[in-house]
Amino acid sequence: MKSSDSKEIAADLAANTALLEIAENLGLSALLDRGVPFDLSAAARTADVPEAGMRMFLDALVSAGLIEPGEADGRYLPAPDLADRRYEAGYLSWSLNANRPYLDHAALFLRDPEGAGARYQRDGRRVAVSSRWIGSRGFYPGVIAEITARKPQRIVDLGAGAGGLLIQLLTALPDSTGLALDLSAGACDEAEKAARRAEVGDRFEVVHRSIESLIDDPEPVRGADLVHAGFVMHDVVSDPDVLHGVLRTVRESLTRDGCFVVTDAVPYVGNSRERAFSALFSYLHASSMDVRLPTEEHWREALGRAGFREVSSEPLGMPGSRVFVAAV
Template structure:
């Protein structure tokens, strides 16, 4: 956890997939850092939480935002990927916060490790990947201290980068790619896009706040947006190539050819457009 696309092939392909996903998670954290900080700043915490758990931490976007927001806290970062956790540990070392981060490798669909009694549990873009989210929510409620807060953050949609009329030879290409992903995820990731409020109530939480964070960042704000778009579309290609018309695949490959004249890195009209939904729930 979390996963942003499909797993492919044998072990060497899995390692390559992990590397590309880690790159994408790092770019996501870099480009959307202000939005992540806005969510952590909005959380209706009681006092200053000292013990935080980040479920499905990836390479640490939430972990480091929480460490910044709560400078006296320690974070237990949980993920199923050893590579992601190693990357997170390296970042913690570089940032001088190793003593405030404890990593735990675990598949939460199988066995929940001992995560102590946190004051705050954070789960960003991870709950919808769990096989049984209702069970996971009951587990989260069970480990929270009385009055503890659970912060649930989910993507309202995958980021879009291109204008609607791009590329010139195949306008609307990006939306057609996303349509393929949406169709496949409806079966493979059925809980993505769920209305989590009733799930939280059923698990014994009281929802104290809900916020939708709109993201619309122009390319001029950061050259990282080009790299973010490239990494995202590369992963999208791996997920949709077998379902795209030949002309769409050709146009997509032109965008992904970093040495070619149509490379997405050469475009000056990119943006990051998406939404994130955040819910804050108290253990009832």
């Protein structure tokens, strides 16, 4: 790749990320995700801003190629590659915006991780939104295929964030119900709103709790046919007893034919496709979150020790990510 080509790609990625974050903050993502034409009035109402201001922003989206103007009816249509461009933007949004406190206070986190962690926390909503963008191509497709093939009636998503994965599952499985559990109040609020917009709110429950709390009160996972944990189990690996307690609680709460699907990252993957983002992901978790990502072998051993059988793992699209499937 020529240097000039790389610079153009970098410039496009930066601009797309900023414009898509503005669209997200204006509440326009749901409108864009429908993939159907919309007009200026609908966009202005959705964002609750004057039409003159919205026209200015839509003009910018048109100029960037993120949306296309209608032929003559004054309506707009999302660009065919919008989903792909949002997926790419997700990596930049997660790296630079969702993790901003860790970047701005890097030295303090290396000097005094505990004190820095108490003073500076990430914005849960930004983490959830950027994770959803990455997940749309990086890990949702593989996980959704694995889960929908099993047709579970009751699904629980631990560390559900803004609810993107669970909403897609309930949309694909109209006879199923789901529960989203997350520690971030902001993410839980986003999940409730997103479920209503997707018209699955009547089958969608949100619980604002930590996964560690399941050890003492397993009610959220009791009777589930399938439990999924997305990039949250690594938060408890530093305490083997807590990790074992959560895994055992999930296993004992699942139905007889149930399974536990863990989507997570493994550390410092060395191949050329995964190495750069895996390095950042591994470093930020170790230096700023006090999380040492477990290896694939560690995950297999921990799941087996908790009583699961037939533990398998596969790589996903996001560099460093893996999906583990453990049967009861």
